[in-house]
Amino acid sequence: MGTPAITIENLTKEFTNPSIFNRGKVTAVDSLSLTVEAGHVYGLLGPNGSGKSTTMKIVLGLVVPTSGRTCIFGRDSRDVESREAVGFLPENPYFYKFLTGSETLDFYGKLCGLGGKMLRDRSRELLALVGLESAADRRVGGYSKGMLQRIGLAQALVQDPRLLVLDEPTAGVDPAGSHDIRDLILRLKQRGITVLLCSHLLSQVQEICDRIGIMNHGKLVREGPLDDLISIENQTELTLENVSPALLAELRERAEAGGARVLGAHKPQQNLERYFLDVTAGKK
Amino acid sequence: MKGRVLGILVLLAWGVAKFSFESRLEQRMENTRLGGFKPTVSLRQQAGQAGFIAALGGLRAAVADLLWIRAHTAWHDVQYGRMKLLFDTCTAMQPRRILFWDLSAWHMAWNGAAHIENHEPDPVVRKAKMREFFMVGKDFLQRGIESNPDSWELYERLGTLYKDKLKDFERASKAYDEASNRPGHLEYTRRFAAYALAEVPGREREAYERLMTLFNESEHEWLLTLFRHIQNLEAKLAIPDEQRIWRTVVKFAGTPGKAGSAYAALTDLIKTGSREPAVIEAARALEQKMDIPAERRVKLPAQDKRPTD
Amino acid sequence: MTTESSGPAVAAHASAHKLFSLRRTWAIAANTFRDLVRQKVFYFMLVFGLFLIGTSLLTASISFQGQLQTVMDVCLGAMSVFTMLLAVLATAMLLPKDMEDRTLYTILAKPVSRFEYLVGKLAGVTMILLVATLLMTAAFLVVLYFWQGREIENLQLTEMPERAAAAIAKVKSGTFTSTLFGGIGVIFFRSIVCAGLTLMISCFSTSWLFTVIISLMVIFAGYLVPMARSVWQGPLGTAEVPTHTAILLRLITVFVPDMQLFNVVDDIAVGINVDADVFVRIAGLGAGYLLVYLFVGWLFFAWREL
Numbered sequence: 092m093g094t095p096a097i098t099i100e101n102l103t104k105e106f107t108n109p110s111i112f113n114r115g116k117v118t119a120v121d122s123l124s125l126t127v128e129a130g131h132v133y134g135l136l137g138p139n140g141s142g143k144s145t146t147m148k149i150v151l152g153l154v155v156p157t158s159g160r161t162c163i164f165g166r167d168s169r170d171v172e173s174r175e176a177v178g179f180l181p182e183n184p185y186f187y188k189f190l191t192g193s194e195t196l197d198f199y200g201k202l203c204g205l206g207g208k209m210l211r212d213r214s215r216e217l218l219a220l221v222g223l224e225s226a227a228d229r230r231v232g233g234y235s236k237g238m239l240q241r242i243g244l245a246q247a248l249v250q251d252p253r254l255l256v257l258d259e260p261t262a263g264v265d266p267a268g269s270h271d272i273r274d275l276i277l278r279l280k281q282r283g284i285t286v287l288l289c290s291h292l293l294s295q296v297q298e299i300c301d302r303i304g305i306m307n308h309g310k311l312v313r314e315g316p317l318d319d320l321i322s323i324e325n326q327t328e329l330t331l332e333n334v335s336p337a338l339l340a341e342l343r344e345r346a347e348a349g350g351a352r353v354l355g356a357h358k359p360q361q362n363l364e365r366y367f368l369d370v371t372a373g374k375k
Numbered sequence: 376m377k378g379r380v381l382g383i384l385v386l387l388a389w390g391v392a393k394f395s396f397e398s399r400l401e402q403r404m405e406n407t408r409l410g411g412f413k414p415t416v417s418l419r420q421q422a423g424q425a426g427f428i429a430a431l432g433g434l435r436a437a438v439a440d441l442l443w444i445r446a447h448t449a450w451h452d453v454q455y456g457r458m459k460l461l462f463d464t465c466t467a468m469q470p471r472r473i474l475f476w477d478l479s480a481w482h483m484a485w486n487g488a489a490h491i492e493n494h495e496p497d498p499v500v501r502k503a504k505m506r507e508f509f510m511v512g513k514d515f516l517q518r519g520i521e522s523n524p525d526s527w528e529l530y531e532r533l534g535t536l537y538k539d540k541l542k543d544f545e546r547a548s549k550a551y552d553e554a555s556n557r558p559g560h561l562e563y564t565r566r567f568a569a570y571a572l573a574e575v576p577g578r579e580r581e582a583y584e585r586l587m588t589l590f591n592e593s594e595h596e597w598l599l600t601l602f603r604h605i606q607n608l609e610a611k612l613a614i615p616d617e618q619r620i621w622r623t624v625v626k627f628a629g630t631p632g633k634a635g636s637a638y639a640a641l642t643d644l645i646k647t648g649s650r651e652p653a654v655i656e657a658a659r660a661l662e663q664k665m666d667i668p669a670e671r672r673v674k675l676p677a678q679d680k681r682p683t684d
Numbered sequence: 685m686t687t688e689s690s691g692p693a694v695a696a697h698a699s700a701h702k703l704f705s706l707r708r709t710w711a712i713a714a715n716t717f718r719d720l721v722r723q724k725v726f727y728f729m730l731v732f733g734l735f736l737i738g739t740s741l742l743t744a745s746i747s748f749q750g751q752l753q754t755v756m757d758v759c760l761g762a763m764s765v766f767t768m769l770l771a772v773l774a775t776a777m778l779l780p781k782d783m784e785d786r787t788l789y790t791i792l793a794k795p796v797s798r799f800e801y802l803v804g805k806l807a808g809v810t811m812i813l814l815v816a817t818l819l820m821t822a823a824f825l826v827v828l829y830f831w832q833g834r835e836i837e838n839l840q841l842t843e844m845p846e847r848a849a850a851a852i853a854k855v856k857s858g859t860f861t862s863t864l865f866g867g868i869g870v871i872f873f874r875s876i877v878c879a880g881l882t883l884m885i886s887c888f889s890t891s892w893l894f895t896v897i898i899s900l901m902v903i904f905a906g907y908l909v910p911m912a913r914s915v916w917q918g919p920l921g922t923a924e925v926p927t928h929t930a931i932l933l934r935l936i937t938v939f940v941p942d943m944q945l946f947n948v949v950d951d952i953a954v955g956i957n958v959d960a961d962v963f964v965r966i967a968g969l970g971a972g973y974l975l976v977y978l979f980v981g982w983l984f985f986a987w988r989e990l
Contacts, residue, residue: 106989151793153990171797179793185785187715189722201711202794246790256793378987379888382980389976390938393969397942398913400965404945404958434765436757436950443754471951474753561850 094165096254096285097127097150102159104145104309119145121309122159127302129164129253132276132286134300134317136293142309143289144182147256150287151179163254175203178247182258182289184239188232192223192242195231196249203250217245222271237268244272254285261292266367273299294364297321330359439468443475446482455487459511466519473526476519484512484536509540530554531564534571544574565589566601573604583608590620594627597640603647620644621654628657634665642673650675708796709804716808720774725812728770729819735762736827743831752828752835752855759824760867760949766820767875768903771813775882776895778805788990799982802883806978809879817872825860832859866963867952873970874946878903880977881941887984905936906943912936941973 104120120142127133137143148154150161152168166173186195196214200206205213218224221241226234231242240260247255257276261269269292276286276299290296296303297317304314313320343353446461462479469475488508495501516533523529534550537543551568554560566589573582586605589596602620609619621644628637641658655675662672739758743751782788791801835855839848882899889895912933945966948958 148789148990151789153789153792155987155989171795174793174795177793179790181786181789181793183786184790186787186790187719189719190715194718198711198715199790199794202708202791202796204705204707204795206707243790250794378983378985382888382983385976385980385983386939389972393941393972394913394937396969397909397945400945400962400969401910401913401942403965404948404962434761435947437761440754440757469950471956472753559850559854561846563846 093129095126095162096129096131096164097125097133097287098162098165099123099125099146099150100159100161102146102149102161103157104142104149104154105157118309120149120156123306123309123311124159125304125311125314127285127287129285130280130283131301132280132288132299134296134303135287135289135306136291136296136303137306141306143306144258146306147258147287147289151177151256175250176253177256178250178252178254179256180240180243180247180258180260182262183236184243184246186231186239186242186246189230191228191230192218192234193227195242196245199246200249205250213249213251217248220248221245221275237264240264240268240272244275248279252284254287255279256287258289259291260288261290261295266364267371269295270364270368294362326354435468439465439472439475442468450482450486453490455483455490455508458482458487462515466515470519470522473519473523473528476515476523476529477532480512480515480519480532480536482512483515484509484540487511488540509536512536513541525557527554527557527560527564530557531560531567534564534567538567538571544571545578547571548575566596566598570600570604573608579608579611583612583614587620590623594633594636594640597624597636597643599643599647602640602643602649606644606648621649621651625653625657628661634661637661638665638667645673645675704797704800704803709800709807712791712796712801712804713807713811716778716805717811720808720812725770725774726816726819728766729816729823732762732766732820733823736823740827740831751838752831752859755827755831756859757950759827760871760952763817763820763824763868764871764874764947764949767813767817767871768878770816771809771875771879772882772896772899772903774812775805775809775879776886776899777892778809778883779886780889780892780895783990792990798985802887802978802982802985806880806883806974809883810876813872813875813879817868817875821868828859832856861957863952863956863958866958866960867949869963870946870948870966873967874943877941877946877970877973877977880974880981884977884981884984887981887988902940903943905940907947909937909940909942910944912940913942945969 102120102123103118105116105118108115108117123142123146135143135146145154149156150163150168152171152174155169161168163173164176166176187198190198193214196217197210200210200214215224215227218227221244223238223241223245226238231239234242240263244257244260247257255276260276261272264272273295276288280286280299288296288300300317302314302316303320305312339356343356346353442461443465446458446465449455449457449461462475462482466472466475466479488505491501491504491508495504513533513536516529516536519529520526520533530550530553534547534554537547537550548568548571551564551571555564555568569582569585569589572578572585575582583605586601586608590601590605605620608614624637624640624644627633628641630637638658638661641654641661644654645658658673661667736759739755739762743754743758779788782791788801792798832855836852839851839855842848843851878899881902882895885898885902886892886895889898915930915933948962948966952958
């Protein structure tokens, strides 16, 4: 196994209460240890205020930890060069609204040391990837929320990073856009890019993550491969097509004879998202 | 927290380090006569809160101009007291601006005094009040000179004030001398210094010598006033006949190509009292030679009205 | 502690990463410049232009001696106030806006050090100030040229010939002097020092308004430094100053820049020649302030939680 994409060792972060009258300390992250292996899509879940955003900021070097340390591909997060391998999309990103889409990518590309034809090609490629070619020369100030999210994703990918950190990447995006982003993440995963995803949309996390961690009050309360965590070991689901009531009764009898218990039989329902996407598919 | 503490320490260290550099630079600029302005409490009162703040924030010159315009309005309204206050503020704000000092003095000693002269009925009060205005004008010039020791203009104005208003010819001459020692001065300041000296009792010999130096320097100095003063002094000091200037001028009249300026000098001599037959003769000869029409020829007074003093 | 603290272990990794990259800094500077331009900061030039025209009209309506001088005083004063305000207002919003919009996160999540970020921002504002100063100077010179012509006409009409010739020569040689341009240079320098100061303050302040107010207060106090210093040095009757006032004045002298030293235009407008070495010293002092402010700003910013 290679170097982990993210290593978090015994991380603690305390904030001083900004109020002058009550200068207590607030512990945002409490002795957190966690590893994200390269190539995985890791979902970090937790209610608001559970410390997941702070953890992410420490990993990106935006916040200095009180104790413990975090590494990206073995480099300490406090070193600037550790960020050469990371692309970050913050929650509800907002860019310089007077820049156009392609100027935005150009700017972030230059920050990563890119330039010239290479950057122009890369920028065009990314605009195509996130579906913003037609909006490339429009100012970002006029972008919709979904477009901002997509230009944000393109910006995160500009230097072709090995790790992508996404904070609520689909917040405020319509289902079609959200679906596109999900597909994009899966494609990136296929290319071997590691993704750290923070989200409230549990169904989405469930669809794309290999592994999840659940945080609460600054501590990691559950962690492991997604399938292991949510499958119910002693139950099995069977889905049949064109089954007659007689056959169903027979199956039920057989099962009970064999010592199993049938808990229920019902028609499976289409996922609302899938249904919505099917209905609106042709309208674009 | 750590960053803030460190930052404040660095600022402190820089503050201590810059201190001596800044005070030396201030001194250096003072020496170049930059920054002669000093914010003072009395200036704050004069300029008003807003004006003072603006003056400190880089609009000092502009505020001074504004107040100067107000002073001008006060002049139209014949408010000499208000003018004096405004002039004080303007000059305090822009002590390097010579025009402010010069015109402040002129408004006080000339216009202000003239106003009193025309409006004050009581002769004793009139005299006292006029003198007061002269002194205010003089004070502006002296303060202006303190701030601008290189200004020939202020010394020239001071000389004129002593001469025309205070009738103190000795000081006037000294002020003109100072003016003529300063860069950029105009030539007449030297003459004026000598003319004023000529009026000082007991210093006639010195004045005569200085005027003669001017006279001998070049014929460009041969002006009516110069001739008048020299001829007066020749009489007063009983200068021997053969050293008198008319001889030089008559000799000059014979120089070829100088007929124009020689004739001008001869007529000036006659106008300022010379009745020497040689002078008149030379003048007449040139009139003939230059074909000057009768009505433009120099006229001799019917009676010799040569000054007796 | 942050970016610059690369030990030997990190240095081995950092083969490709430079501690300070001009390319990255330039990207931030150019972006700051472009952003400010597109925010139409140069519209204030319109106000300056109107101001120049207004001043000219006002001056023309008051027939008084020294119109050229008045135009010069007012224009130079306006230039120094405009550049100072532009420096403070434009700089004060840079950091808070990036933080509020979270663009700061995306920038610092790239391999950009906070020092590079600050230098880039300051360089961007400096470019704006340079362009603004050049534009204002151009407008000012046009106005000055016009008034020089008028002044000469006036002198020919009102003065005795001997005096007029001297005065005209003085106007001709004394209007577009190297000292005047040096003075405009000092105005520009002062505006960068103001920008540096504002940037430093915004590195620890939490709001745009706070930054503007504190910066303007410090700059204003800067004009009182000579007074404060004279108390410290003691020759001007300091016996009456109470202890707490003396301490306050000393604090001002140490922590506040002496803005009066950068305020040479009021004198230059009167036609006083300034030696080149004074300009060099002022520029040196300005550069010193800039470096210190940048460094202290970085100290504040490097430890700041985002």
